[in-house]
Amino acid sequence: MxxxxxxxxxxxxxxxxxxxxxxxxxxxxxxxxxxxxxxxxxxxxxxxxxxxxxxxxxxxxxxxxxxxxxxxxxxxxxxxxxxxxxxxxxxxxxxxxxxxxxxxxxxxxxxxPQFIKDNNEYTAMLKQAPGLKGQEDLYKQANKLYTEKDSAGLAALEPEMKRMREENENLTKQWLLQHPQSGISASLLSQLNDLPLDEKERIFNKLSPAAKENGPAKRLAHSIRVNKLTGIGSMALDFTQNDTLGKPVSLKNFRGKYVLVDFWASWCHPCREENPNVVAAFNKYNSKNFTVLSVSLDQPNGKEKWLNAIHQDGLTWTHVSDLKFWNNAVAKQYDIRSIPSNLLIDPSGKIIAKDLHGDELEKKLAEVL
Missing domain, CATH: 2.60.40.180 (Transthyretin/hydroxyisourate hydrolase domain)
Known part of the structure; x- marks a missing residue:
């Protein structure tokens, strides 16, 4: 026994x-x-x-x-x-x-397994596409120019890079519609960053249930749900996080003003490069019922870096963070998956614009103020 x-x-x-x-x-x-x-x-x-x-x-x-x-x-x-x-x-x-x-x-x-075979087939399709010939060399050149901070050189490459991004997007959409049961389809769809979310939803709905049993599909489904709640024209979801002194700040406290909810982090180079544009907009329109509420995605051990970046970049408005990196509660609430990102909210609490960068923010503020 x-x-x-x-x-x-x-x-x-x-x-x-x-x-x-x-x-x-x-x-x-x-x-x-x-x-x-x-x-x-x-x-x-x-x-x-x-x-x-x-x-x-x-x-x-x-x-x-x-x-x-x-x-x-x-x-x-x-x-x-x-x-x-x-x-x-x-x-x-x-x-x-x-x-x-x-x-x-x-x-x-x-x-x-089959998901590997599908990925190899998809990759081979892109490599053989006449419209994407030279893509690898083009992006190597772009990365080199970015490292060298050659803005003029990058601007000269942008039209061809844009054309290739559009060609890649069209070929990927075709592949997805031909492979609705593939395990990699939702993951490829999630990578089409320039594709509007409503079009992603249309393609996503055509995928089989088996193709949606993975992490990328779950995140994409979440993004679609959140977008319906936080799209332009929707009322902004309220939140509360602590400011730099540990005092709670709520979005509802800003009701009655135009407020830019700006998602950034001290470690994010594109965010730091964008900060002067936000500063310029704040300085120009702060006296006209406009302000900024910044939400930082800094890391648990990054409070000092967060505070230093605020000081160095001259960000003289309200700042909040829970210092949880990409698990920041507000970022997850609004499905923020890349930064810099922002929402422009009107005095009634309605979202009237998203992701205004460069001179787009100043133009929008000039339009509404």
Missing amino acids: KKTIALLAAILTTAAAQAQQNTTITATIKNLPAGEWVYWRSQGDDDRRDSVQTTAGGFTIKTNINRGEADFYVIRIGKSYGDYSMTFYYLDKGNITIKGDGPMFKDAVFTG
Whole structure:
């Protein structure tokens, strides 16, 4: 009897261990040295992460991806962000292989279940598209000019980059409508940043239930729901967070004024570059019933950096934050997934504009004030 119980316990223990690791990623990369740390993490709200060490010429990751938890994952070799050190891929359960000649993930090939095959098919389609020929070189040049702060050079490239973004968007939409049951369809749809959310919703509604059982689909469904609540013409959702002195501030306290709810962070370079435009608008219209309420997505240990950035950039208006990074409660309430981002609210509390940047903010304020 004892032997039977022990055998049963061993079987159950083995089954539980196997159930906990339903996904294996096996990488074979030439000349990859042993002893390097490989870090991986999900891009979902659950922020799943772990690390393993390489053996000579590869590494193996074993993890568990439950039903509905498929998502984008970043896999990075080493702590630096050097060339080809990272790969960004949609992963679900199953046995996945990565093979490459190096260095790192350069030209690495993924093989495995249907979602891998679909991703490879989609990527091949884009590479073969005549309208996207030279896209990789174009964006390398743009990144170089951005690093060099060559605004004129970037402006000269913008028309061609815009054309390619539109071509990529059109090809992706076609692929999605032809693959409504693919596990990667919702994830690809979520990456079309320039596509209006109502059009995303139209395509999203055509996807099969199975294609919506993953992290990107859940986030997209959430964005669609929140957009219906916070679209232009909707009444702004009230919130309360502490200011720089720890005192609670509520949006409703600003009723009767035009208020720009500005989402930013001290660590966000585009936000810091945009701040002078917000300062100029504030200085010009502050005496005309306009103000700014900034919501910072700074990190839990970033209060000092937050305060320093406020001082350095001359942001002389009300600031609030819960210092929870991307889990900031107001950012989640309004589904803010990139910064800088903002909402312009009229004296009645109605949202009248979104994401006004550059001279767009000044033009809108001149129109309503």
